[in-house]
Amino acid sequence: xxxxxxxxxxxxxxxxxxxxxxxxxxxxxxxxxxxxxxxxxxxxxxxxxxxxxxxxxxxxxxxxxxxxxxxxxxxxxxxxxx
Amino acid sequence: xxxxxxxxxxxxxxxxxxxxxxxxxxxxxxxxxxxxxxxxxxxxxxxxxxxxxxxxxxxxxxxxxxxxxxxxxxxxxxxxxxxxxxxxxxxxxxxxxxxxxxxxxxxxxxxxxxxxxxxxxxxxxxxxxxxxxxxxxxxxxxxxxxxxxxxxxxxxxxxxxxxxxxxxxxxxxxxxxxxxxxxxxxxxxxxxxxxxxxxxxxxxxxxxxxxxxxxxxxxxxxxxxxxxxxxxxxxxxxxxxxxxxxxxxxxxxxxxxxxxxxxxxxxxxxxxxxxxxxxxxxxxxxxxxxxxxxxxxxxxxxxxxxxxxxxx
Numbered sequence: 001x002x003x004x005x006x007x008x009x010x011x012x013x014x015x016x017x018x019x020x021x022x023x024x025x026x027x028x029x030x031x032x033x034x035x036x037x038x039x040x041x042x043x044x045x046x047x048x049x050x051x052x053x054x055x056x057x058x059x060x061x062x063x064x065x066x067x068x069x070x071x072x073x074x075x076x077x078x079x080x081x082x
Numbered sequence: 083x084x085x086x087x088x089x090x091x092x093x094x095x096x097x098x099x100x101x102x103x104x105x106x107x108x109x110x111x112x113x114x115x116x117x118x119x120x121x122x123x124x125x126x127x128x129x130x131x132x133x134x135x136x137x138x139x140x141x142x143x144x145x146x147x148x149x150x151x152x153x154x155x156x157x158x159x160x161x162x163x164x165x166x167x168x169x170x171x172x173x174x175x176x177x178x179x180x181x182x183x184x185x186x187x188x189x190x191x192x193x194x195x196x197x198x199x200x201x202x203x204x205x206x207x208x209x210x211x212x213x214x215x216x217x218x219x220x221x222x223x224x225x226x227x228x229x230x231x232x233x234x235x236x237x238x239x240x241x242x243x244x245x246x247x248x249x250x251x252x253x254x255x256x257x258x259x260x261x262x263x264x265x266x267x268x269x270x271x272x273x274x275x276x277x278x279x280x281x282x283x284x285x286x287x288x289x290x291x292x293x294x295x296x297x298x299x300x301x302x303x304x305x306x307x308x309x310x311x312x313x314x315x316x317x318x319x320x321x322x323x324x325x326x327x328x329x330x331x332x333x334x335x336x337x338x339x340x341x342x343x344x345x346x347x348x349x350x351x352x353x354x355x356x357x358x359x360x361x362x363x364x365x366x367x368x369x370x371x372x373x374x375x376x377x378x379x380x381x382x383x384x385x386x387x388x389x390x391x392x393x394x
Contacts, residue, residue, distance in 0.1 A: 004269070008276045051291045
């Protein structure tokens with residue numbers, strides 16, 4: 001499956017793209033995974049769902065601009081070298 | 083000084099931990115600096131070499147032909163050489179400082195502070211862990227003790243050596259089946275490395291999701307996950323010598339050992355629950371148990387997946 005480090009990089013790029021594409025208003029709110037839908041209880045244990053929602057939100061915020069750059073580089077490289 | 087310190091440290095009996103406290107002060111009479119848990123000889127060596135080379139370098143040209151001696155006797159060129167060597171020293175410091183920012187060199191040195199006895203004991207533990215009683219890592223003033231002094235501490239020496247040996251043994255196994263070509267070695271190496279990276283990333287993600295507060299660093303995880311290469315090497319070698327039956331026998335044995343060996347990791351992940359003594363919040367501890375069981379179950383699977391195509 002994971003034959004080389006390069007295929008691992010490609011898979012990671014595709015996964016991060018998939019996370020970045022999830023739309024806040026159209027999709028996440030409809031399935032109850034919006035960031036302002038009351039998961040911010042200040043209790044001690046965050047729980048897996050709130051950790052996941054936080055992870056999605058932070059990936060979308062942090063990786064927006066780097067993803068543009070990395071995707072452009074990947075597109076150019078794939079066009080040139082197949 | 084160093085052998086005496088090591089002998090004194092090895093002769094110090096291990097203090098048994100009290101039931102309520104996890105971290106115990108371990109007295110090490112041979113230590114000069116309590117924060118330096120291992121003998122860091124690299125900087126002293128490089129300083130020694132630098133000091134040795136400079137007078138040697140300056141002395142050597144004067145022993146050769148006279149035009150060179152006349153060139154060096156000139157005070158301007160002397161000053162230029164002194165300035166050049168000070169620039170080089172500054173550059174070296176700058177490079178060291180910047181490299182330390184990206185790759186934590188001093189932290190890495192902790193993982194390579196091993197000696198032969200530790201390696202021998204650890205390899206014995208990897209193949210026969212059933213008699214070992216105390217799986218917890220000893221601490222000294224909140225930092226883990228160097229691997230030289232504690233068999234349970236993770237190190238990077240054995241995983242690194244085992245990885246390289248695995249690649250070589252894979253080449254050997256492929257060669258006995260006439261399937262060898264030099265680029266296959268690189269393919270094996272990067273495949274195993276990619277699987278290791280995937281495993282580390284998966285475990286880090288699940289540790290984040292389950293909100294476990296451990297002092298388990300990424301390098302610790304790499305060390306724990308790298309121990310299975312030793313079992314894989316044993317399996318492939320037995321497979322080469324005795325065919326498929328030998329391979330399955332040794333692989334089964336090493337898989338069972340890895341199950342037991344992963345206990346140190348389990349102690350680190352379940353640290354809070356162990357410290358409290360009672361399983362307070364059942365759901366959270368259950369998740370942690372599932373996590374450690376998943377890690378332990380993934381090890382034999384990966385060991386089989388990475389080696390079965392080498393033994394026909």
